[in-house]
Amino acid sequence: MNQNNISTTELFQRVxxxxxxxxxxxxxxxxxxHDTLILCCHEGVKETKQAFGNLFSQVDYLCKAxxxxxADKIAIQTMxxxxxxxxxxxxxxxxxDARALAIFISAVFEVDVPHELNVLIPHTNRPYQKGLExxxxxxxxxxxxxxxxxxRVDIDQDADxxxxxxxxxxxxxxxxxxYLWDILKEGMxxxxxxxxxxQPVITPRLIVVEPDYLVDISSIATCFTAFGHHPLLYLxxxxxxxxxxxxxxxxxFAGAALDDIINTxxxxxxxxxxxxNFREKALEFCTCPWFDAKEFYTDANQQAFNLQQVVDILFPRTASQAQMSAFRGESLYDRKKAILEPSFVCEALGIQGRVDLMTTDCKLLVEQKSGRNMNIENHQVDPGYHSYQLxxxxxxxxLYYGVLQHNFKLSNDRVNIRLLYSKYQPQDGLMVVAYYQKxxxxxIEYRNQLVAASFEIAKEGxxxxxxxxxxxxxxxAGTQDFFYNKYLKPQIEAITSPLHNLTPLExxxxxxxxxxxxxxxxxSKVGAQEGTNTSSxxxxxxxLAEKKDAGNIYTDLHIIRKEQSSAGSGYDxxxxxxxxxxxxxxxxFRIGDMVYLYTYKLKEEPDVRKAILYKGVLQEIHSDEIVVHLTDGQQNAxxxxxxxxxxxxxxxxxxxxxxxxxxxxQFICAPKEKRDLLLGQRAPQRDASLTLTRHYDDVLDDIILRAKQAQDYFLLVGPPGTGKTSRALKFMVEEALNDGTGMPTAESIASGGKTAQQPASSILLMSYTNRAVDEICEMLVDSGIPFLRLGSEYSCDERFRPYLIEKAISDCPKLEAIKQYIxxxxxxxxxxxxxxxxxxIFSLKHFKLAIIDESSQILEPNLIGLLSAVDKFILIGDYKQLPAVVQQSEQDSGIPTINDSQKGGIIDMSILQDICLTNCRNSLFERLIHWEDHEERSEFIGILRRQGRMHPEIAEFPNRMFYRREKLEPVPCPHQLETELSYTLPSEDALDDLLKEHRMIFLPSKFCKEPxxxxxxxxxxxxxxxxxxxxIHRFYGERFDAKKTVGVIVPYRNQIAMVRKGxxxxxxxxxxxxxxxTxxxxxxxxxxxIIYSFTIQNIWQLDFLAGNSFVEDGAIIDRKLNVAITRARKQMIMTGNPEILRNNQIFSELMNYxxxxxGYF
Structure with a gap:
């Protein structure tokens, strides 16, 4: 529903x-x-079907186009x-610069520069002087x-x-x-x-392709195999x-042991x-096939013994250990500078990664490997490197060494690099290796090839x-030895064979x-267009100013406390x-967000490329302090x-x-009947003979029954306030649980006892966000239903942390007891x-039912493999509320029609339209809803029509505009039956009278632009x-509750700060x-x-405000406006500029309503 609202008049006026x-x-x-240039570029490139990493590439593209x-192009890039x-x-x-910007706008929009601007700008470009070599x-x-x-290139520096x-x-x-001949592209x-x-010749030692596309170092290394390193191995x-x-x-375990040995x-x-390690990885231990506890303990003991020797060699604690290290020719490093698993991002090389061990002075860099090294065991030197390393x-x-060199401008002889094979004693396993430039x-060449291949696939398909x-x-490499044919080739075929045995639809x-x-x-890596604040x-x-504006950085923080969350954890x-x-x-930022914490020099701007990064999650956020829990604690405070x-x-x-x-x-490897079901080639089944085990609710019983009778899937449409979690989800879980046995007792777990059998049915409850999972947990706790939760304690409400697997099994000493408990x-x-x-977990538990809340916010690729692993699923959602965030354009994520498919392409993608897959940005929930409508089936869809949130006077507009099909009705709850608002204090003026008399109110705002x-x-x-x-605070008086009484919704974070100041x-x-x-x-x-401030004062901002819309039955469904209005229980107050809002059909109808x-003041 995007409109062309950027006008040249506005742009030239800004100049x-x-x-x-x-x-x-x-x-x-x-x-x-800068903002004017961004607006111009956004308009210029929006139909190009290409991603642009930054403004530099956008300007370059448009100048060519x-x-x-x-001379003008040089001036524009300088500007x-x-x-x-x-x-x-x-x-x-x-x-x-104003001249350059005006010329650029003129060219992109193909209009002349207005006379009133022409007289203000120079008639020629600035004179350029030849630069020095x-x-x-x-x-x-x-x-x-x-x-x-x-x-032939354009460089991002001042040049003539x-x-x-x-x-x-x-x-x-x-x-x-x-080698670049095969991968170069214009605009790369x-x-x-x-x-x-x-000048004009540049001779570089190294070239990095699309450097903003960071590739994980370990992923690159994994692709160096015995049979070569093809670029598609990465994928x-x-x-x-x-x-x-x-x-x-x-x-x-070996990684944790190295941490602990240094920490203790x-x-x-x-x-x-x-x-x-057992507690943190309980699920992995329980589900590990052919796990041998005795063998594991023996191997772990050997790893720990070797690591203790290695640490004493690198960081001697005594004079005798120091002498031994010197005797081995090993440099001595300061244990106080040892740092565990720091992270780095290196834009220069286009890579990122996390080092096992190094020192903060960059004198030592260690990469640890716990597995076998046959070169060491066979005393066989690799002929290519004249050493035992793999x-x-x-x-x-x-690559880690290269990161340190380029990020910190280190000389070749500054860093000592070591490969540590901790399975072996230090004399064999602690390897001194040299920098091998070739x-x-x-x-890096391989990194460039895989990035180019990724870009090509993303563009062409x-x-x-x-x-x-x-x-x-x-x-x-043409490898055909015994090891390749016996072990490696079958592993490749296990992944590739399913790709070549698909039906045309699959x-x-x-x-x-x-x-x-x-x-x-x-x-997500390089960005689509500058200014969207969405790429790494x-x-x-x-x-920095834009980061601040977007709220994406905290600066000038100082440590006030360094603590250990548990004994031996290090300062984390x-x-x-x-x-x-x-x-x-x-x-x-939100609690649970993954973050980088790093230092920077005084009087310099913070820059992740020049810092050692500590990866962690936000544990607490306050106005005056912030708490970060580090992924890897450090031994030395x-x-x-x-x-x-x-x-x-x-x-x-x-x-x-x-x-x-x-x-x-996983989906294409699923059984055929499951693939056919999810792609509309098999009708879902229903067992009409099933009945409910008890009465739940006069209105909901029919939906609960039909959900039970559905044998493959059921779709529950839950509009706002219809109690989909607190009631519908609860009842469906209770009904499913009525068919099976209970949990093992705490006494049997503590004594190491076993349960007799797998329960009759296990249920998997999922949602998109941790907040929604918290709500599900709250419902389960209130209902007395036992459960376990998978997740991080820092993304989980404190009330539900005891239900996390690692917490719940903390008193279970035996593996079999934990397995039976799960x-x-x-x-x-x-x-x-x-x-x-x-x-x-799917290898340990068989789930007969999965229920997914918020399913309209989950993209198909994030869900479809999980659904292939369960017998039956129920999706709960509302596709008329905000969907998943997708960064590519609606056109780029769309499915071609028959005519479009005939224009080119080696696969007919239009057949996906036949299963109601019209755009990849739509959820599986929405697709299946449309598919059931297409097949004229109603028994697999339930609609919750009784809403207990909005007063009928508020609900009337969204019902009329957005929920024509659903026809929502009040429950009614007590507040929905009220005929008057409970504002009893005398009015101060006419606006107070309006607040007392109307539940839907609009207050016009005035233009107030400031330079x-x-x-x-x-x-x-x-x-x-x-x-x-x-x-409102005055009217509510002592009844005022900040968490329940009133909330404010605005489209921009900047407006939040403005309201806070007031x-x-x-x-x-x-x-x-x-x-x-927002x-x-x-x-x-x-x-x-709810108070909703539309905020906008420019017509072009309507694209953002009303951009998340679609048409159903000829009516426009504005998802953002729908969500905003349906948050209100008793009163909805809006303020906006009518002159701007009238340019949008829905907003115009809203004001008229x-x-x-x-209620219009």
Whole structure:
């Protein structure tokens, strides 16, 4: 439902204001220039079907597309760089930059620059002077074209050259980049590293393709196999099921043992590590096939013994140990500087990773491996490296070494690197290895190839690569020895064979969903368009001011406490003071968020690329302090420097993409009857003979019965306030549980006893968010239903932490007792992402039923594999509320029609339309709803029509506009029967009278644009909201409850800060505790009174405000507006600018409706 609301009049007016408003502050002027450029670029590239990493590439693309002259292009890129800075521009520079921006707008929109602006800007570009010859460690550039000798590029630096030439081959200096011929693309971004520049020729030692696309170092290393390293191995490895073997469990123990040995400083107790590791990985131990406890203990004991020797060698505690280390020729390292599993992001090399062990002075770098090394056992030196190390491990260590070099500008002789094979004693297992430049370059070349392949698949479609997934293609080394044919090839075939035995529909589905997932991953890494605050590359591409504006960074934090969460855990709980973050700062962080904590130098801006990163989760967030729980505690409290400022930013992870890909592969490996069901090739079955075991509710009994009779799936539509969790979900769980046996007793568990049998039925309860899982847990606790929860304690409400598996089994000393306890617990709860990351539970428990709440917010690839592992599922949701967040455009995620498919493509994707799959951004819940409608079946859909939230006078509008099919009715609850609002105090004025008389109210706001104020702030509406809050607080008096009485919804975080400021001036403490948030974060909440500030003052902002809409039965369903209105129980008050809102059909109808009812002020 997007509209073209960006006009050239507005854009040129902004350029004119840059030059004519003397009161503009320098940083505001630069930001205004930057925002105008972003608006222009957004319009220019929105139909291109391409992802653009940053503004640099957008501007470059549009200059080419619109034939902008080289001199003007240089001026435009200079203007872009100036707009990123907060440094004040000279009057002359400002005029030249305004000229460049005006020319750019003119070209993109194909209109002339207005006369009134032309007279204000220079008639020619600024004169450029030839720059000096440069030698540069790193140059970012964009590929224009190439031949056999050079790549022609535009560089992201001030320069007057039309283009630079990147030399591909220099035999004299042993440089050969010709492998890039096969992967270069016009518009591709490159990092040129360690360059010799002699204009216009650049000769780099290393070239990194699309450097903003960070690849995990361990994932690269895993692809270096005995049969070569084909670029598609990276994707093949993502399809593999998560390994849970005795070897992986031993590796996990060995990592924990190394941590504990360093942490305990000579007082190590192996049994404590085993106990802790066993408790934390209880599910993995219980589900590990062919687990041999005796063998595991023996191997663990050997690992611990070897590691203690290694630690004493590297970090001697006594004089004799120091002498022994010196005798071995080992350098001595300071134990106080030892740091465990720090993380790094390296934009220079386009990689990221987490090191096992290093020292903070970067003198030592250690990568640990717990498994077998046949070179060591056979005393066989690798002929390529003249040492015993295995190639993938060497690759991994070299890449970490490269990260330290490029992030911290270290010389080659600064870092000592070690490979630690902890299965073997130090004389064999602690390897001193050298930097091997050839292999390092090969690893970066491979990284470039896999990134190029990922971009190509994301752009062209997975179907173009499908036939490459065979052992013959992937075996690039042509290996045919016994080990390959006996062990490696069958493992490859287990993943690739299912890809080539699909029906045309299955093949189309798998390929289209894989493309969707990979596109989403690409955008989440490099971004689609600058200014959307959604990609991991924002960590280094987004200016600090924008990060602050988005609430994505805390700065100038100082540690006030360093604590250990448990004995031997190291210092893993860090409390930091939070100073004033700026007048408009509003943090975009939640408890449980994964974050990076790092230091930076005084008087410098924080930069993740220049820091050792401590990965952790937010444990507590307060206005004056913040608590971070680190993933890996540190032995020495002094590691955390007290005199330097700290920053916190959002952490990055590929876990979601990996989970989606595994889910899709799991689906195509599922039994045919399950695949047919989910793709509409088999009708769902029903057993009409089944009856309920008891009466639950006069209205709900029919739905509970039909849900029980459904043998494959049931879809429950739960509009706002219809009690889908507190009542419908509860009753369905109770009915399912009435068929089976109970749990083992606490006494039998404590004594190591076993239950007699697997319960008759186990139930898996899932939801998309941890907050919704908390609500499910609350329902189970209130109902007295025993359950176990999978998840992290820092993403779980404190009330429900005792139900986490690792907490619940803390008193169970024996593996078999724990296994039987998990088997005997009939209800398992968790988020869908947690269940995807812990698939091992399906080998221990068979689930006859899975119920998924919030299913309209879950994308198909995140769910469909899980559903393949259960007998029957019930999806609960409301597709008319906000769906899952998807970053690619609606067009890019769409399914082609027959005509579109005929235009090209090797697979007919239009057949997916036949199963009601019209867009990959839609949930499985929505698709199955439409499929049941298409098949004219009603027995597998239930609709909750009785809502107990909105008063009928509020519900009338969403019922009329959004829920025509559902026809919602009041329960009625007592507040729904009230004829008057309970505002009994005398009125102060006409507005008080209006508040007393009407439940749906609209207050018009006025234009209040200010030169130095963001478009995302509306001071007039903020004042209206604050005044309304004062009035409501006065009317409620002692009945006022900040958590229940009133809430405020706004579209922008900036407006939240504006409203908060106004509340502070009122001096009413209770109002400072109310929830003020965006509509996305209000979904699932309710208040007696909701105040909605539309905020916008520009027509183009309507695209954002009403962008999440679709058409059903000829009516527009505005999901955002629907969620906003349906949060209100007793009164809905709105304020907005009618002149702007009238340009949207739904908003216009809303204002007319309120006016018709007498609530328009």
């Amino acid at each position: 004119r204001e840059l030059l004519t408003l003397p009161e503009l502050e320098p940083k505001t002027r630069n930001k205004m220039m 619109h034939g902008i002259k080289v 872009r760089r100036h707009s990123n800075s907060q440094e004040p521009l000279s009057g002359e520079d400002l005029k030249y 440069i030698n540069n460690r790193r140059i970012r550039c964009i590929v224009k074209n190439w031949d056999s000798d050079f790549i 050259e039309e283009e630079y030439l990147v030399q591909l081959k220099d035999e004299e200096n042993h440089i050969d980049h010709t 971004q490159l990092n040129l590293l360690d360059c010799q520049v002699k 093949l490895n993502q399809m593999k099921p998560r390994a849970n073997t005795q070897a992986t469990l031993l590796g996990n 400083n000579g007082k190590y107790q192996m049994n404590e590590t085993i106990k802790t 190639e993938p491990h060497y690759v991994q260590l070299l 292999l390092f370059k090969e690893a 997975f179907e173009h690569a499908l036939n490459e997934f065979t052992p013959e293609v992937l075996n690039v 093949e189309a589905y798998f390929c289209r969903m894989m493309t969707f997932v990979l596109r989403e991953q690409m955008i 590359s924002d960590l280094w591409t987004m200016p 709980t860090i409390t930091l003071s939070v100073p004033d973050q700026g007048k408009d700062f509003l943090p975009n 002094d590691i955390f420097e007290m005199n330097l400022p700290y920053a916190i930013e959002h952490g990055t992870s590929d876990a979601s993409t990996g989970g989606s890909i595994r889910n899709l592969h 088997i005997g617990t009939r209800v398992i709860v968790g988020t869908t992402s947690m269940m995807t990351s812990k698939p091992f 130095n104020v963001s478009d995302k702030i509306n001071a007039n509406e903020a004042a209206i909201v604050v005044d309304l809050l004062r009035r 509340i502070e001036k009122l001096g009413i403490p209770e109002l400072e505790k109310i929830s003020i948030d 509509v996305e974060r209000y979904q699932g909440s309710q208040r007696d009174v 309120v006016k018709e009812k007498g």
